[in-house]
Amino acid sequence: MKNHARSQKSEVRGQKSESVLYHLSSVVCFLSSVLFAAMTLYPQLTFAEDRQTDLTEAMKQSIVYLETSFYGYEQSQPWRHKNLSENWACACAVGEYELLTTAWNVANLAFVKALRYGQNEFISAKIKVIDYECNLCLIELDPNALSEPLKPLIFSEDYQKGAEVDFYWLSSDNHLYNGRGYLDRATVQKTNTSYEKRLHYIVANTSHHTGAGQVYCVGSPSNAGSRSKPAVGGPIGIACWANENKEAGLIPAETINRFLAAVSDNKSGFIEDEASLSLSKLEAGSPSLEFPGRASIPASTTLNVRLTKYEGFGSVGCTTSELLDPAMRSFLKMPTTLKNGAYVTDVYNLGTASGVLKKADVILAIDAKPLNSYGQFMHPKYEWLDFNYLITSKPVGQTVLFELWRDGKKIHLGAEVKSFKASEMLVPYHEYDQQPEYIITGGFILQKLTREYLARWGDDWTGKVTPHLYHYYRDFAFKPTSVRNNIVILSYVLPAEINLGYSDLRQIVVKKFNGMTIRNIADILTAQKLNPESSYDVIEFEMDNPVVVIPREQLPAADMFISKRYGIQKLLNIN
Numbered sequence: 001m002k003n004h005a006r007s008q009k010s011e012v013r014g015q016k017s018e019s020v021l022y023h024l025s026s027v028v029c030f031l032s033s034v035l036f037a038a039m040t041l042y043p044q045l046t047f048a049e050d051r052q053t054d055l056t057e058a059m060k061q062s063i064v065y066l067e068t069s070f071y072g073y074e075q076s077q078p079w080r081h082k083n084l085s086e087n088w089a090c091a092c093a094v095g096e097y098e099l100l101t102t103a104w105n106v107a108n109l110a111f112v113k114a115l116r117y118g119q120n121e122f123i124s125a126k127i128k129v130i131d132y133e134c135n136l137c138l139i140e141l142d143p144n145a146l147s148e149p150l151k152p153l154i155f156s157e158d159y160q161k162g163a164e165v166d167f168y169w170l171s172s173d174n175h176l177y178n179g180r181g182y183l184d185r186a187t188v189q190k191t192n193t194s195y196e197k198r199l200h201y202i203v204a205n206t207s208h209h210t211g212a213g214q215v216y217c218v219g220s221p222s223n224a225g226s227r228s229k230p231a232v233g234g235p236i237g238i239a240c241w242a243n244e245n246k247e248a249g250l251i252p253a254e255t256i257n258r259f260l261a262a263v264s265d266n267k268s269g270f271i272e273d274e275a276s277l278s279l280s281k282l283e284a285g286s287p288s289l290e291f292p293g294r295a296s297i298p299a300s301t302t303l304n305v306r307l308t309k310y311e312g313f314g315s316v317g318c319t320t321s322e323l324l325d326p327a328m329r330s331f332l333k334m335p336t337t338l339k340n341g342a343y344v345t346d347v348y349n350l351g352t353a354s355g356v357l358k359k360a361d362v363i364l365a366i367d368a369k370p371l372n373s374y375g376q377f378m379h380p381k382y383e384w385l386d387f388n389y390l391i392t393s394k395p396v397g398q399t400v401l402f403e404l405w406r407d408g409k410k411i412h413l414g415a416e417v418k419s420f421k422a423s424e425m426l427v428p429y430h431e432y433d434q435q436p437e438y439i440i441t442g443g444f445i446l447q448k449l450t451r452e453y454l455a456r457w458g459d460d461w462t463g464k465v466t467p468h469l470y471h472y473y474r475d476f477a478f479k480p481t482s483v484r485n486n487i488v489i490l491s492y493v494l495p496a497e498i499n500l501g502y503s504d505l506r507q508i509v510v511k512k513f514n515g516m517t518i519r520n521i522a523d524i525l526t527a528q529k530l531n532p533e534s535s536y537d538v539i540e541f542e543m544d545n546p547v548v549v550i551p552r553e554q555l556p557a558a559d560m561f562i563s564k565r566y567g568i569q570k571l572l573n574i575n
Contacts, residue, residue: 064091065170065172066125067122070084079438126139156236159201169213186199186379186382197388202249236252316351322342344361366402427472429450436573439524440572443558448487494562494566
């Protein structure tokens, strides 16, 4: 029995030894695998670290920190400034003494100064050109305040969908930071400064919240190449917005390069007979500027100049909707074999093709690029894009060709590429950098209707504003006429003895003043001088609102009282 028990113990010990040896061999194999993987990955990790170091070093003399101060006006009290506010933004060098940032970063700007890497003193700066529709701004630095010129970046138009991207910005404490994401897609969408739809790159899974002009790069940033032939890799755009889903929107390289080329096209301040000299039109990306009787000048040359008129790029003069319903296509007498095309729902009085297109047209193609039923075309690089791109990417003055279905047949029409300013709209989309227009007479606050005025109702303002005012914005904003190019409203009434009984009137549209039909707010000044024999100013409104009668004899004293009581230094502002 004892021998049997001893034999069992020996067997157990043997099994334990084998188990230990097995586990030891497993551990050794695991460690060997880890070691091998580390040795395999080490060169790649080292390369990535070196690449990141190279990227950061290359950006140090090209990325700039901006400190901005901006102001604004109270829409409900247009005579009153908002408190001066401070903010920061990122900019990048596109010339030895020129910076590029977003227009949003410098909207309503009061003051801007720049800080470059390795220099403790701020540098004075000024806006040179700003385009709110492109959402881009060119800033000029004081050359005497820089220890050495900046190194301009050349933006690459090489689009690598799915590529890993790095982005960079300089902080106020002079540290250069970076983050990462990947290039997800290209799309055409509304800019955050305008009514325009422009091309954007969308970067996903960003490591930091961007949107203040940070520079995004694919591969190594390079100073090689030129505006006419950008390098492959390098900077691909600047950040203009970000959301909570770790996405960032970029103004892409091609938009930036077109903007810079258009600005360069208008550099002419060094020519004595500037007013009589016509600059030759340049193709976007032309490597030089041509002046009659003078040597050509490289577009990248930094010149001490002032700019002539910057005309920008095309604006779309219509709205469209998808055309999927077979019954609608049949109603339009379209053959069953014709399955493409977008339906024109409205035509503006402003913008490209506003005088060419008609409501109920079907846009089949633009510049020989067929549109699908959603109004999209196949771009060779970006895939499906909204047709707006075909117009907004063209400089003003060029021609765009439309293939249309109209009145049961195909037709071909050409249109000049046009742009327009927000101030030309019946209801301006924005009024950056200027005080709202208003006139106060007898406590009645007469104002020009703008989108910014309506937006003071906050989030979801479209459902909160007076329906009649929203109707003008929604249906007629892009339709000014010679009969009416502004909507003038009575915003509200400042209580005073001269306006007793009218205090409940607010947000109603002025129709006539002293019998004169009001086309714009400046007409009020003319109308006040009419009917000098009358003892009253008479204001009539739309929608059968009560007529206002103001005793002229009491006006001077009443206006003086209102100015003093409500702290209003200026009773009118007409731009």
